[in-house]
Amino acid sequence: MSDKAPDAYRTISEAGEEAGLPPHVLRFWESKFAQLKPVKRAGGRRMYRRQDVQLLKGLRRLLYDDGYTIKGAQKYLREHGVASVAALAEPSTPSPDPAQEIKAAPVEPQAPVQADSAPVTHPSDAPQQAPRLSGSQIDLARSALSRLEKARARLTEVLEKTA
Numbered sequence: 001m002s003d004k005a006p007d008a009y010r011t012i013s014e015a016g017e018e019a020g021l022p023p024h025v026l027r028f029w030e031s032k033f034a035q036l037k038p039v040k041r042a043g044g045r046r047m048y049r050r051q052d053v054q055l056l057k058g059l060r061r062l063l064y065d066d067g068y069t070i071k072g073a074q075k076y077l078r079e080h081g082v083a084s085v086a087a088l089a090e091p092s093t094p095s096p097d098p099a100q101e102i103k104a105a106p107v108e109p110q111a112p113v114q115a116d117s118a119p120v121t122h123p124s125d126a127p128q129q130a131p132r133l134s135g136s137q138i139d140l141a142r143s144a145l146s147r148l149e150k151a152r153a154r155l156t157e158v159l160e161k162t163a
Contacts, residue, residue, distance in 0.1 A: 007050055009039065015048035019056035029059060032070050035082050055082055057089030065143040 012023045030036050038046040062068040
């Protein structure tokens with residue numbers, strides 16, 4: 001994170017670091033999302049405002065966390081506006097399409113497969129050390145878990161239809 005004031009302009013490197021994206025992705029997204037327009041200084045140097053960084057974070061969430069394609073994110077941006085996408089940058093903001101959320105069935109623990117020669121141990125038997133995760137790592141893990149649960153529910157549904 002930068003030590004700059006919240007309203008200060010950020011270079012492409014600073015904006016990318018704050019949004020968790022490499023600079024080449026920011027340049028590419030400028031060509032795909034007309035709403036992303038950093039100020040260009042003499043010599044073509046890009047300077048990102050606070051709202052540009054928020055938009056980058058929102059787009060990152062749509063594309064990386066929520067699984068949107070570029071076209072899907074463009075459509076979402078057209079339909080909901082820049083402010084809505086920028087609001088997705090906040091970790092407490094719910095997923096964009098709650099109507100499409102699929103509740104996964106509870107996961108039932110499965111018995112481990114027994115090998116003839118080796119004793120089977122359960123992960124809970126090992127000594128537990130609490131990992132130190134940042135808030136963003138926890139958010140990413142929750143998002144990944146949510147996507148896995150949705151995929152499991154879809155797979156279960158398909159398997160039930162074919163059975």
